[in-house]
Amino acid sequence: MYKVLVSDPISDMGIQMLYDATDVEVVKQSGLSEDELIAIIGDYDALLVRSQTKVTEKIMSAGTRLKVIGRAGVGVDNIDLEAATKRGIIVINAPDGNTIATCELTFAMMMSTARMIPQAYKKTVGGEWDRKFIGVELRNKTLGILGMGRIGSEVAKRAKVFGMEVIGYDPFLTEERAEKIGVKLGTVNEIVAQADFITVHTPLTPETRHLISKPQFDIMKKGMRLINCARGGIIDEMAMVEAIEQGIVAGAAFDVFEVEPPQQDHPFLNNPKVIVTPHLGASTIEAQENVAIDVSEEVLHILRNEPFKNAVNLPPVPANVLNILQPYFGLGEKIGSILGQIAQGAVYEIVVNYAGDLIDVDTSPLTRYIVKGVFEKQLEGLNIVNAMHLAKSRDVNIVVQKSNTSNSFTNLVTVTVKTKQEEKTLAGTLLAGYGERIVRIDQYPVDFAAEGNLLLISHNDKPGIIGRVGTLLGTNNVNIATMQVGRKVIGGSAIMVLTIDKSAPSNVLDELSEQAEIVNVRALTV
Numbered sequence: 001m002y003k004v005l006v007s008d009p010i011s012d013m014g015i016q017m018l019y020d021a022t023d024v025e026v027v028k029q030s031g032l033s034e035d036e037l038i039a040i041i042g043d044y045d046a047l048l049v050r051s052q053t054k055v056t057e058k059i060m061s062a063g064t065r066l067k068v069i070g071r072a073g074v075g076v077d078n079i080d081l082e083a084a085t086k087r088g089i090i091v092i093n094a095p096d097g098n099t100i101a102t103c104e105l106t107f108a109m110m111m112s113t114a115r116m117i118p119q120a121y122k123k124t125v126g127g128e129w130d131r132k133f134i135g136v137e138l139r140n141k142t143l144g145i146l147g148m149g150r151i152g153s154e155v156a157k158r159a160k161v162f163g164m165e166v167i168g169y170d171p172f173l174t175e176e177r178a179e180k181i182g183v184k185l186g187t188v189n190e191i192v193a194q195a196d197f198i199t200v201h202t203p204l205t206p207e208t209r210h211l212i213s214k215p216q217f218d219i220m221k222k223g224m225r226l227i228n229c230a231r232g233g234i235i236d237e238m239a240m241v242e243a244i245e246q247g248i249v250a251g252a253a254f255d256v257f258e259v260e261p262p263q264q265d266h267p268f269l270n271n272p273k274v275i276v277t278p279h280l281g282a283s284t285i286e287a288q289e290n291v292a293i294d295v296s297e298e299v300l301h302i303l304r305n306e307p308f309k310n311a312v313n314l315p316p317v318p319a320n321v322l323n324i325l326q327p328y329f330g331l332g333e334k335i336g337s338i339l340g341q342i343a344q345g346a347v348y349e350i351v352v353n354y355a356g357d358l359i360d361v362d363t364s365p366l367t368r369y370i371v372k373g374v375f376e377k378q379l380e381g382l383n384i385v386n387a388m389h390l391a392k393s394r395d396v397n398i399v400v401q402k403s404n405t406s407n408s409f410t411n412l413v414t415v416t417v418k419t420k421q422e423e424k425t426l427a428g429t430l431l432a433g434y435g436e437r438i439v440r441i442d443q444y445p446v447d448f449a450a451e452g453n454l455l456l457i458s459h460n461d462k463p464g465i466i467g468r469v470g471t472l473l474g475t476n477n478v479n480i481a482t483m484q485v486g487r488k489v490i491g492g493s494a495i496m497v498l499t500i501d502k503s504a505p506s507n508v509l510d511e512l513s514e515q516a517e518i519v520n521v522r523a524l525t526v
């Protein structure tokens with residue numbers, strides 16, 4: 001039974017599939033301190049959070065069973081990603097579910113600051129009939145958008161409908177895409193100098209921290225308005241207060257703050273020109289359901305060892321590449337696992353060669369599976385998230401090569417593992433109608449499905465040896481399911497690959513090794 005802890009308020013409707021899963025027990029406990037979380041996290045396989053829970057390194061190290069942290073939302077700045085990656089904890093988010101909610105809040109904030117709705121409301125309910133709130137229209141105004149990802153692009157579309165001119169900046173925004181959504185491209189400073197309204201929709205990174213600060217306020221159009229529904233810190237709060245005092249900024253609307261919640265004496269809180277909300281961008285019924293559904297689905301996949309898509313601490317794999325690579329993941333992992341078990345000594349280099357169909361795509365996700373396979377019997381807590389990290393931290397060199405030809409195979413994955421003592425090579429392919437096949441061990445051609453208990457016996461190709469191995473295993477009640485012999489030349493060195501129904505006891509392996517003409521015996525499980 002997998003145990004999932006939900007430590008922030010997350011939509012019950014959205015996580016219904018977790019409640020319904022017969023292999024999952026869900027515990028909801030919000031508002032825990034770091035120490036309280038540390039005390040209980042060891043019992044859980046998954047942790048689900050929004051933005052309140054700060055998932056620190058200490059919490060992760062106490063979470064000895066933790067496989068996945070699910071963030072019901074976009075930003076993962078409340079999760080120590082480096083610590084998660086080191087421990088092989090997969091971090092997933094729900095990047096799409098709250099785009100519209102946040103875009104609509106941005107629009108509401110823009111209109112509120114243009115028409116001073118909250119300020120007028122406050123006076124009206126306070127008994128004052130003040131009709132001096134003269135606002136501005138959006139039509140014919142220029143909106144600058146910094147960050148044209150999911151939310152920024154949706155804001156742009158709506159701004160166009162309101163008759164606004166939109167200028168955008170995003171290092172990944174191409175001219176074609178900008179043209180398609182009717183946005184002019186500009187630099188940060190060009191936008192700052194021209195815009196009547198500016199809204200930011202970037203993540204908070206070292207590059208975006210204080211993206212709008214004193215130098216930008218100095219060149220801003222007087223009387224402009226600013227909106228931040230992304231992350232606190234993208235706009236320099238103190239520099240903005242000064243810009244309001246200087247009449248540069250006529251109004252601002254902030255949903256997010258450098259420190260959340262802001263201190264009671266934060267200068268925004270009693271400034272009549274600044275509208276504030278308590279990080280409500282994603283707070284709609286629809287968005288909360290969407291993100292909870294997305295994250296629950298992914299958590300279930302991860303707990304059940306099924307493919308998943310939104311891991312934040314793994315490089316993204318485009319769907320078309322994933323479609324090509326996914327069938328090879330199992331094969332790659334098995335090749336790695338066999339090599340990891342048969343190679344004697346500490347591995348210092350893994351050389352992977354991809355041939356045939358595989359040469360045209362980025363094969364790095366497949367390389368992760370191979371590397372994971374090599375070390376899986378040696379390193380506890382290893383998974384595809386931390387496999388490369390753990391290999392590199394042990395100074396293992398990973399070399400990836402690609403070749404056009406693959407002899408007679410349409411696709412071929414060949415892996416060589418090097419230790420100080422020896423080099424071992426295995427090649428495998430996906431054969432139409434036969435699935436995953438291992439087709440080469442060192443220099444010997446073979447053909448078998450790597451499954452269950454295997455015996456690899458290196459020997460000299462002499463008459464009677466196969467019979468002796470069969471008899472010895474039979475008399476010790478070890479049933480042989482399949483047998484393959486690979487050799488280069490008659491009478492030369494050869495390899496025998498046996499799949500056996502149960503693992504052979506060590507005395508049987510010793511007896512086998514002592515047989516004349518047998519060079520070595522290696523038993524492994526795949």
Ligand SMILES: NC(=O)c1ccc[n+]([C@@H]2O[C@H](COP(=O)([O-])OP(=O)(O)OC[C@H]3O[C@@H](n4cnc5c(N)ncnc54)[C@H](O)[C@@H]3O)[C@@H](O)[C@H]2O)c1
Nearest residue numbers: 075102147148149150151170172201202203229230281282
């Ligand atoms: N207020 C809320 O409740 C709320 C809700 C959802 C998302 N958010 C935040 O909104 C922001 C945007 O979310 P999204 O889903 O659109 O993310 P996204 O990843 O789709 O878009 C972010 C964009 O910012 C761009 N970017 C990165 N560095 C930049 C830079 N230096 N200058 C300009 N652009 C840069 C990226 O290229 C990307 O296109 C994130 O910070 C997210 O955490 C807030």
Ligand SMILES: O=C(O)CC[C@@H](O)C(=O)O
Nearest residue numbers: 050051072073074075282
């Ligand atoms: O309400 C939340 O969970 C925060 C939402 C938002 O900041 C996000 O990054 O998705």
